Every structure is written in C-alpha cells, then in structure tokens.
Amino acid sequence: xxxxxxxxxxxxxxxxxxxxxxxxxxxxxxxxxxxxxxxxxxxxxxxxxxxxxxxxxxxxxxxxxxxxxxxxxxxxxxxxxxxxxxxxxxxxxxxxxxxxxxxxxxxxxxxxxxxxxxxxxxxxxxxxxxxxxxxxxxxxxxxxxxxxxxxxxxxxxxxxxxxxxxxxxxxxxxxxxxxxxxxxxxxxxxxxxxxxxxxxxxxxxxxxxxxxxxxxxxxxxxxxxxxxxxxxxxxxxxxxxxxxxxxxxxxxxxxxxxxxxxxxxxxxxxxxxxxxxxxxxxxxxxxxxxxxxxxxxxxxxxxxxxxxxxxxxxxxxxxxxxxxxxxxxxxxxxxxxxxxxxxxxxxxxxxxxxxxxxxxxxxxxxxxxxxxxxxxxxxxxxxxxxxxxxxxxxxxxxxxxxxxxxxxxxxxxxxxxxxxxxxxxxxxxxxx
Numbered sequence: 001x002x003x004x005x006x007x008x009x010x011x012x013x014x015x016x017x018x019x020x021x022x023x024x025x026x027x028x029x030x031x032x033x034x035x036x037x038x039x040x041x042x043x044x045x046x047x048x049x050x051x052x053x054x055x056x057x058x059x060x061x062x063x064x065x066x067x068x069x070x071x072x073x074x075x076x077x078x079x080x081x082x083x084x085x086x087x088x089x090x091x092x093x094x095x096x097x098x099x100x101x102x103x104x105x106x107x108x109x110x111x112x113x114x115x116x117x118x119x120x121x122x123x124x125x126x127x128x129x130x131x132x133x134x135x136x137x138x139x140x141x142x143x144x145x146x147x148x149x150x151x152x153x154x155x156x157x158x159x160x161x162x163x164x165x166x167x168x169x170x171x172x173x174x175x176x177x178x179x180x181x182x183x184x185x186x187x188x189x190x191x192x193x194x195x196x197x198x199x200x201x202x203x204x205x206x207x208x209x210x211x212x213x214x215x216x217x218x219x220x221x222x223x224x225x226x227x228x229x230x231x232x233x234x235x236x237x238x239x240x241x242x243x244x245x246x247x248x249x250x251x252x253x254x255x256x257x258x259x260x261x262x263x264x265x266x267x268x269x270x271x272x273x274x275x276x277x278x279x280x281x282x283x284x285x286x287x288x289x290x291x292x293x294x295x296x297x298x299x300x301x302x303x304x305x306x307x308x309x310x311x312x313x314x315x316x317x318x319x320x321x322x323x324x325x326x327x328x329x330x331x332x333x334x335x336x337x338x339x340x341x342x343x344x345x346x347x348x349x350x351x352x353x354x355x356x357x358x359x360x361x362x363x364x365x366x367x368x369x370x371x372x373x374x375x376x377x378x379x380x381x382x383x384x385x386x387x388x389x390x391x392x393x394x395x396x397x398x399x400x401x402x403x404x405x406x407x408x409x410x411x412x413x414x415x416x417x418x419x420x421x422x423x424x425x426x427x428x429x430x431x432x
Contacts, residue, residue, distance in 0.1 A: 040130035040137045040176070041222030044190050044262065045368045046402065048431040051111070052077055052369050053127060055086040055120040055163075055425075056096050065414035071103040073374060073422060076408040078109035080371040084429070085110055086118045086126070086163070115170060117162040121420060124183035124252070125163040126427040130176065130222065133432060138168050139220040140175040141182040146253040147204040149240040151340050180216040181205050185255040185424050187221065190262040192304050194223045197232040200254025224304045229294050233259055233271070233287040235319070235358060238419070241348055242355070247283045248345075249358035250419030257423050258362045260294060263312075263401040266303060270295045271364055272313035280320055283358065287316070314397055315390045317361040317378045322413065324357040359413060363394040365421030367428075373402050374422050377409035 054073070060066045077083055087093045093112035101107050119125040124146075128139040143161025145153040168175050181204040187196050194217055201213050214226045232254035234243050242248055252258070259271040272295070273288040298311050328351055335341045349355065367374040375398055379388030391409060398407045412421045 039132040039222070040135075041132070042128060042130055042139060042187075042189055042220075043430045044265075045428060046263070049081050049369050049428045050431045051082040051084045051429040052367070053084045053086065053113075053122050053427045053429060055118050055122050055126070056092070057088075057118055057120055058092075060120060061095065061099070063414065067099065069410070069412060069414045069422075070425075071100065071105065072410045073425070074100060074105045074110065075103070076372060076374055076410065077369065078106050081109075081369045083110050084113050086113045086115065086122070088116070088118050089114060113167070113170075115163075115166040117159065117166055119160045119163050121160075121185075121424050122163075122427045123185045123257070123420075123424045125160045126184070127164045127167045127173075127429070128184050128427070129429050130220075131430045131432060136430070136432070137174045137176055138164055140164055140168070140177040141220065142179050143183075144181045144204060146183065146238065147181065147200075148238050148253060151344055152238065152240075154339060176220050178216045178220050180208065180213055180220075182217070183252065183255070184427060185252055185257045185420070187217070188256050188261055189221060189223060190265045192224045192265065193227055193262070194218075194221055194225070195227040195229065195260055195262065195268070195298075196256050197254045198228045198230050200232050203254070227298070227301045229256070229260065229297050231290045231293065232256070233290045235283060235287055236360060236419075240344060241346075243283060243358075244286060245282050246349070246353065246355045247281075247358055248355050249360065250417070251360050252419055252424065255424075258360065258365055258421070259291060259316075260298070261364050261366070266307065267310040267312065267401070268298055269312050269314045269364055269397070269401075270298055271316045271362070273316045274318075277316070277318050277320070280318075284319075291316070312397065312401075314363050315393055317363060317376065317390055318384075318387065319358055319361045321384050321387065322359050322361065322378075322416075325354055326357070328353050328355060359416035360419050360421065361413075361416050362421055363390075365412070365423040366398065367423050367426050368402060368405070369428060371404075372406045372408055373398050374426075375407055375409050376412050376421060378411070378413075380411070 060070055087096060097107055100110060130137040130139055145157040186200060187194055205213055217226055236251035236255060236258050238251055238253045261269045263269055271291050273284055273291060277284045278288040301309055328349055330351055332346055333343050363376050377391050379391045395407050415421050415425060
C-alpha cells in the first residue's frame, strides 16, 4: 500500500478517560493563546522535544513488515521521548497496545491520540508545531496529496489533510494557515533558514509566483530566508507513467528530507550517488546529476549573515539489490477496486513489457530527537557487503554530527516501498 491509501476515516470517538495500562487522549483543551503570534517559529529538529507523533492504521497491523518497523522505532524512541500515537478509536488503541506490550516496549511511554482521521505519514499530514518558547501553535499549509497526478489523487486521499485540523481542535491550538500547498517533509530548517525544492513547490502551487510562495513559507515557519534548490531527484518524483525508461516507484514527489538535511545552523548534509551506482542505470545517472546540482547550489548559498555553509556528502544507498523486476500482465491494465485506472499508469507499455520497481531508500530520512537519532540500515544477513559499508559511513557521519545522541539504525524498507522512511512516519512536538 502506497502513500495515497494510508488513511482511515471513521466516525468521531466518544470522550475516553485515561486507562491504567495505556494513555489515551481525545480531549479538547485551550491552554494556548487564541490569536496568532508572529514570534512563533518551526524549531530545528535537534532541539528538545515533548513528544514524537506517529500514526497506526489497520494496514500497519495487517502487514508484518510495517508492524516490525513501528515496533523497532518505538523500542528506540520510548526510552528517550514520549510517543503520541494517532489511532481511530479506543478498540484500535487497545489492540495496538497489546502488540506493543508483547514486543517488550514500555506502553507507559506511548500516549494514544484518538480522532476520526488517522494517517501514518505524520510528517506530512500531521501537526507542524510552532513555538515562541512559551506557547505552541500549528502551521497549516493547504493539502493536495503531494500534488500527485490523477488518478493517484482522489477524494479519500484529499481527506488526509484533516489530520492536523482535528489535532488543533482537540488541543485548542491556534493554526497559522495558508493557501500555499506544502508538506512537512518538503521543508527542512535550521534556526534561521528553510531549504526546499523549487520545482516541487511550483508544481504544487500553479498560479502562484515563487516570491508569493517564499513569503508564505517564511510567514508560516518564521524563518529569515529560503534556500531554493532547482530540482528534486527523480527517484522521489511520482509521475503519470514511468520515472524514466521503465522505472516505477513511490515517493513524496519532491521532498527535501530524502536528500538534503540541516544538522546545525551552519552545516548541511546532501545525498551523493557513487560513481559505481551512477553508471548502473539511467535513473541513478539522472539522480547523480541532480544531486550534484543540489550540492553546487548549497555551496553557493549563504547564511543570513553572509557566511558559507559547510556541505557534507552523505551516501545515497544502493537501491539496486532491492529493485524488483517484473513482467506486466493483463491484470496490470485493469481498473482497481479503489478506482485507480492502471491503463493510465502503464499507458506507454503493453502486456509482456518488463518494468523495474524502486524503493525510496535514503540515509537522510533520519529522525533526530531527545538523546537518539533513528537512521536507516540496509545491510545485514544475506545482503551485499557494500551495503554494510555504506551503513557504517552513514552511522559515522551521524555520530560526528550528533555526538551526544545514540545512533540507532533500523531497516526501513517497509516504508521505503511505500515512498517514505522513518522521518516521514514521525513528527516532533517541541518543548517549551
């Protein structure tokens, strides 16, 4: 199941009191100011957090790979930070709580947040917390399902944008709203700057100028400047048809948190495709060119006070060992039950053609929170040795960047096949 289908819409649950073995919340509060404040900003991820938000749908429970990934993440997170888990009702919370407990995770460190709309891509559909150090607000961009082309976007996928609105209403949080379309994973920040992809933002906001978009990004996130990178790597783009030649796969349609990440106010990681992988296929050749362009633009960028950034390359994992080759059949050209007409997807192909499916692998889709960094791991038993080596390089770079945090590497392939990673599945709530 891909990004367009990770949603659960049910009737609103009744008010639920906290239980003895798990914490539940669907209670409305009003502990924050009722008016917007221009002093609120989206803080860098490396600052202190009150909680990390996630979502758990029925699909996660039914899929062994997704369940294991969530349990691995919870085991890594809960010793360091409270996890607020979105679920649709108390029955679901109890079911998920039993799974978590059976895995040996401390359930007291998981607070279930009950609301009608649940989505697992919490980075994008979930709450984008702003703070002035005293109160919290939410940044609320418009939602257009990653600007996926029709037929990937439909009414149910557009309803995913209700997640943050429901959280705002339950917690009494002021929303700083905009008609500019954006998602959390498409924006990365330090204390003063925001980096994003120009092509992705223009695709999402037809009819708006770049200056108009930039003004709104600054206003909602409270940043001094925007660093615009011209193009997002093609592996993360979702097109009506192949990415290039016969390569297909999911992604977030131009999210910067797959490829470029601030690690301090003056230092940036950027993905780098190796020479060997560059020559392996046309997809990696194109990503190599785009990421090289990204790096040049980052090297030319300046901080608000005119200083250069330190740019550190982070390897792009080799997706080759995980790519799936298959031959299209008659079934691939039949409409699906959810309304997706696959004839549009494979319109330039015929029965018998071979396609290659690519997961969204990345070492830069890491999560930084209190005392720990969750990072991707692609090596291991039965996998090529060069993946162990690239895992070690990524771990060493993260240790140097965050010396006071534990680096925990987790296999994220279950999420990668659906177009995201562990950063996409989480959203931090800053401390005051």
